[in-house]
Amino acid sequence: MARCRRHRQYIQRYSFPRELPLEDAQDEGVRLTIEEIERYLDVYRKEGYSEDTLQGYRNKLQRLYADLPEGKTIGYGTLEWWRDQLLEQGYAPSTVNGFLSVGNTYLDFIGHREYQAIGQMDPEGEPQPELTRTEYLRLLQAAKFQGKEKVYLLVKLFATTPLPVQELSEVTVEAVEEGRILFSANRVRSAARLPEHLKKELLSYARREGRLSGPIFVTKDGTPISRTYVSTILRQLCPSAQVAEEKGNPRCLKRLYQSTLASIESSVALLVEQAMERQLEMEQMTIGWEE
Numbered sequence: 328m329a330r331c332r333r334h335r336q337y338i339q340r341y342s343f344p345r346e347l348p349l350e351d352a353q354d355e356g357v358r359l360t361i362e363e364i365e366r367y368l369d370v371y372r373k374e375g376y377s378e379d380t381l382q383g384y385r386n387k388l389q390r391l392y393a394d395l396p397e398g399k400t401i402g403y404g405t406l407e408w409w410r411d412q413l414l415e416q417g418y419a420p421s422t423v424n425g426f427l428s429v430g431n432t433y434l435d436f437i438g439h440r441e442y443q444a445i446g447q448m449d450p451e452g453e454p455q456p457e458l459t460r461t462e463y464l465r466l467l468q469a470a471k472f473q474g475k476e477k478v479y480l481l482v483k484l485f486a487t488t489p490l491p492v493q494e495l496s497e498v499t500v501e502a503v504e505e506g507r508i509l510f511s512a513n514r515v516r517s518a519a520r521l522p523e524h525l526k527k528e529l530l531s532y533a534r535r536e537g538r539l540s541g542p543i544f545v546t547k548d549g550t551p552i553s554r555t556y557v558s559t560i561l562r563q564l565c566p567s568a569q570v571a572e573e574k575g576n577p578r579c580l581k582r583l584y585q586s587t588l589a590s591i592e593s594s595v596a597l598l599v600e601q602a603m604e605r606q607l608e609m610e611q612m613t614i615g616w617e618e
Contacts, residue, residue, distance in 0.1 A: 356402025357439050359395060364388045367436050378600075382593060387429040406430050406444035416491075417578040417585070458579040460587070462570045466561075469568035476532055477544065478560050483528070485580035488519040492558075492577040496542045496551035503529045503543065 367388075368381050392399060394412055406427055413423045431443040463486050470479035484490065484498070494510035502508045503526055508519040521529070533543045542551045554577075562575035573579075 356400040356405065356442065357434075357437065359388075359392050359399045359401055361389070361392065363437065364392070364433075367433055370436070382596060384429050385596075386589060386593065387426050388433060390426065391430055401430075401434065401439070401442050403442060405442060406434075410444060416489075417581045419582075456571060456574045456579060457586075458570070458574045458583045460583065462568070462574065463580070463583055465568040466564055466570060466575070469564055473564075473567065475560075475564070478564055480525075480529060480532060481544070481557060481561065481577075482564070482580065483525055485577045486583050487522055487525060489517070489581065489584065490519045491581075492554050495544055495554075495557065498529070498543050500530070500533050500538060500540050500543060503533070 364385065368385055371384070372378075372381055391409060394409060395401070395405070409430070410423055410427060413426055414420070418426075427444045434440060434443050463482070466482050467479060470476075470482060485492070488508065490498070490508055490510060494508075497508050497510045503521060506521050506523075506526055508521065510517055510519065529543060533539075536543075538545075544552050546552055546556075558576045561577070561580075562572050564570075565572045565575040
């Protein structure tokens with residue numbers, strides 16, 4: 328409970344006024360583009376920065392680009408707004424500081440320091456336990472061994488999709504049949520694609536529970552289960568899975584999803600770069616000036 332209160336305090340302390348949408352701001356701001364991101368990275372590449380460092384910068388700036396509303400404009404308060412989004416999505420304050428640092432450096436590079444986020448969040452006193460994939464698999468095994476299918480599905484759902492726990496009621500039979508869950512996060516409409524194996528498991532569970540339509544995860548009287556209930560049943564699973572109880576919550580499962588996705592994206596990006604390099608080498612062998 329204390330950890331949750333501290334998390335809410337971070338959001339309240341660093342919150343950009345939600346009643347003022349970005350598009351209502353008077354300042355026109357500056358537009359962020361993928362081309363500008365690459366130009367920025369190229370300058371640092373020429374200064375001798377490693378490709379691993381540049382890829383980290385690229386991932387963070389591309390995340391900012393993806394999170395920005397239509398128009399992709401950075402203005403007064405934009406980075407503070409982004410900080411809110413990252414905190415509410417479960418990122419640790421120290422991780423959010425890293426995102427904002429890259430955003431601030433980029434704004435300095437393009438000559439718009441007036442749009443930078445001011446100050447850093449102190450991560451002290453806000454422990455952010457990290458759930459490993461091995462621990463995640465142990466949670467699944469424990470739920471399966473105990474015959475707790477609902478808990479098993481919730482663990483898998485939050486570890487394989489970006490769905491916020493407060494949007495669990497959107498996991499309906501109809502949405503699962505379609506293969507994607509539409510949900511709102513901070514007034515932005517998003518979609519979570521369901522892995523095929525999870526889709527089949529959810530529909531099988533719904534059929535056996537006699538649910539032909541509507542929300543899948545409900546109480547005995549048919550109302551959607553609460554966030555508190557979800558955290559409670561996940562935490563109760565931890566001892567038998569030999570996982571620390573503070574890791575038994577949707578937030579830690581979501582961070583596992585995010586870190587796994589980031590790792591895969593980084594690997595794919597490296598493969599693309601290597602494939603491009605091989606193609607250029609082959610072309611050089613046939614039509615290079617010295618050749």
